[in-house]
Amino acid sequence: MDNQNPQTPAKKSNLIYFLIVVVLALLGTNAYLYFQKNKSDEKLVYQINDDNKTLVKTQTTLKASLDSLTNQLDSANSGKHRVSQELQAKDQELKAKITQLRKALASGNLTASELRSAQEDIKQLRYFVTKYTADIEELKQQNASLTTERDTLKTNLATVNQKATTLQQQNQELNTKVQTAAAIKTSSVAITAYKIKNSGKEVDVTRASTAKKIKVNFTVTTNELATKGLHDIYLRIIDPTGNLVTSGDSGNFTINGQDLQYTYKSSIDFKNDGSGYTIDWVSPAAFQKGTYSVLLYADGYQMGKSSFNLR
Structure with a gap:
């Protein structure tokens, strides 16, 4: 212990x-x-x-x-x-x-x-x-391409149309020149007033009081392009006061696209030989003193003109 x-x-x-x-x-x-x-x-x-x-x-x-x-x-x-x-x-x-x-x-x-x-x-x-x-x-590129093609076509079409228009104008001008060249023309026009005696004899006069009719004497120039045969001749007679003389024989005709009224209508047989022709026209009313103008038309163009004076 x-x-x-x-x-x-x-x-x-x-x-x-x-x-x-x-x-x-x-x-x-x-x-x-x-x-x-x-x-x-x-x-x-x-x-x-x-x-x-x-x-x-x-x-x-x-x-x-x-x-x-x-x-x-x-x-x-x-x-x-x-x-x-x-x-x-x-x-x-x-x-x-x-x-x-x-x-x-x-x-x-x-x-x-x-x-x-x-x-x-x-x-x-x-x-x-x-x-x-x-x-x-x-899509934009395609549209741009199509737009370019469309514009090109428009330009080409415009060019073609312009050429066609130019050709048409040239053709019209050429046709006009041909028609103008083919129209008959006068080389001389002489107009004489006449009185008619009881015997029926015609005597040329210079006084308005005695004049009853006029003779339009003209010579047609030779033209190789002109068509031989009958050609209508239209006279427009303008009195001394500047008015167109009309009668029951008057009517309308077209000159250079313009509608005009004529005094008298006749026709000639064109032979392309330089022949002379005469158209008689009797006035439906008394002649006035002064100068009358006479214009002749044929084939859509003016073919000649002259005048005469009555005392």
Whole structure:
């Protein structure tokens, strides 16, 4: 008994030291776990903040992409080109998809997964918009080519029409020249007034009071272009006061496209031999003192003229 008592305090002392070490070890372990937990929580906070920033950045990028696609569509549709119904339907489809994605992004409640899905949609949308833009550009080029061809055809047609008009004018001028050249002309015209005696004999006079008729004597110039045969001759007799003398034999005829009234109409047999001709005209009224003018027309042109004076 006496030998065991001295060892009891030593055993107790060792036990106390052991317990102290254990407590210190536990305290150290707790401290280590505490600090590690704080670091983990801080890292988690940073990760959450970074994820939020990434989501916001992604949404901003997607909105910018949609703006770019919208501008691309607007640019493709600018101008007055006509597109097919198929392209019009594709344009409406693309715009509807863009509107749908805008609404989704505007809500601000998209998850990371939904944003990734939106990114894929925009990627496909960009492909379709690019193809649509290329189709529109090709259509513009085709329209430009067709416009050029149309303008070229118009220019060519205008040139052809101008040439045709010029040829027609030249033909008309040539025909006019031919007709003018083919018309018979007088080389001389002489007019004499006559009175008629009771015996029927004609006597030339110079007094208006005794004159009853006139004889228009003219010679027709030879003309190889003129048609041989009968030609109508129109007389226009202008009295001293400047008025056309008319009678029951008067009528209308056309000269150079102008409608005129004649005093008397007759005809001659043109033989292209320089023959002379005479046309008698009896006045339906008494002659006036003064100078009368006599104009002869044939084949649509004036063939000669002369005058005579009565006292």
